[in-house]
Amino acid sequence: MSAQILDGKLMAENIRAEIKDEVAKFVEETKVQPALAVILVGENPASQVYVRNKEAACVKAGMKSLMYRLPEETTSSELLELIGKLNKDADVHGILVQLPLPKSIDEKKILDAIVPEKDVDAFHPTNVGLISQGRPNFLPCTPYGIQQLLVRSKIETKGKHAVIIGRSDIVGKPMALLLLQKGLGGDATVTVCHSRTANLPEITKQADILIAAIGQAEFVTADMVKPGAVVIDVGMNRKEKEVVDENGEKKLVNKLVGDVDFESVKEVAGWITPVPGGVGPLTVTMILYNTLNGARRQVAAR
Ligand SMILES: NC(=O)c1ccc[n+]([C@@H]2O[C@H](COP(=O)([O-])OP(=O)(O)OC[C@H]3O[C@@H](n4cnc5c(N)ncnc54)[C@H](OP(=O)(O)O)[C@@H]3O)[C@@H](O)[C@H]2O)c1
Incomplete structure (x- = not known):
């Protein structure tokens, strides 16, 4: 059976339409x-x-x-x-x-x-500290986009085992913090893996939600995934891939691929994000959201 696709592009379009309406109202009022x-x-x-x-x-x-x-x-x-x-x-x-x-x-x-008030990427130590205490100023764009993707797709995180591969300050660590938060889109039991993790496939196979933020093309293969798991692919890598052209000839093209071997993993997973069209469009969308919220707070503080 093939996994359901989590269409980040479509969801991003919907959220951007909401933001556009909110921006119009904000401009009118202020x-x-x-x-x-x-x-x-x-x-x-x-x-x-x-x-x-x-x-x-x-x-x-x-x-x-x-x-x-x-x-x-x-x-x-x-x-x-x-x-x-x-x-x-x-x-x-x-x-x-x-x-x-x-x-x-x-x-x-x-x-x-x-x-910190204008730090829409949420990289400033003050913002990172506020996130870790569960009282965020801004939420980091890629993890926030992924959380929205899960929540809006009605994928329960509460009580689920989320395994994140990658411990970067941009994706892995803040993703873990968001999934740990109390409430909607949080309350997960979180494991963070990295290049020094022992027995990685044993851990990833326990994941109800598996998030790959590694930076290595098609690293996560079907044998690393629990049947029915939600697989979120953050990776954006370039790879030479063989394709068959319109004349039936095989040729090599340079393609954008994720950290997950989409073709094999989609046969095991319950849900999966494609690359492109998964996490990427949501990251950009959350920058817009953070900018609007930054403007709201700065205008209110005047
Ligand atoms: N879609 C988007 O909007 C978006 C946004 C940001 C990033 N990205 C993409 O996401 C990927 C990750 O980005 P990043 O900034 O988090 O990368 P990064 O800073 O290079 O971090 C990669 C992480 O993966 C871990 N890792 C590397 N090889 C591993 C292995 N063999 N086994 C287990 N863990 C391994 C590293 O472990 P160590 O810490 O031990 O080195 C590190 O924690 C990249 O492809 C990037 O282009 C996409």
Whole structure:
């Protein structure tokens, strides 16, 4: 039997339509247009695509998108100066620095410089601390998007064993915190695995909900998955794959694939997210949501 597909693209479209309505109401009431400043340093092709997607999504939702495209040679102090200006600018409600930054720049120092009130990625230590105490300011976009996907698909997390592969600050750790929270979309029993985890397949096979955030193409195979499990694939990797073209000829194409071997795992899982069209569109959507909420709080505090 084949798993049901969790259509992140469709869900993202629905949530974006809700956000667009909320933005319109907010603008009417306050005469303030929520604005997101996005900073991109260098020419990383994947980052350029992500940034373009964020910009387009922002504009479509009725928000202002302020793009700062800086050259690879930008120094830490130049970047800190820009962030300092945006922190003080009352017309900017969210600030996002596209990662990765060039190696010469201390990423943590830059991210820590964004005021927590405008930190729509929820990377600032203050925001991370608030999340861990269950009183979040902003929720981190990818884990929040996944939580929404589960909740809106009526997938129960309460009492379920959620296994996360990956312990990054961006996905794995905050995902664990959200699933641990009390209430809807939380109350799970959470196990976090990483590259030093022993007997990984034994653990993943116990998962009711398996979340893969590894960064290795098609790492999770069918033998690692419990029958009927919910499988969430966060990975975005490029891989040469053999396809048959319209003339019946085999050829190699460079494809975007997840951390889960979709073809084999879909035969075992109960639910599965595709790549593309799963977690990715929801991540961008939650940035919009955080920007709107940031604007709401900043206007209320004036
Ligand atoms: N769809 C989206 O919106 C979105 C958003 C963010 C990221 N992503 C994608 O998600 C993936 C993960 O991103 P990330 O930023 O979390 O990556 P990351 O910082 O590189 O972290 C990867 C994690 O996977 C673990 N890992 C690596 N090899 C492993 C193995 N063989 N067995 C078990 N664990 C292993 C690492 O363990 P150690 O800690 O021990 O090294 C690490 O904790 C990437 O493909 C990224 O492009 C997608």
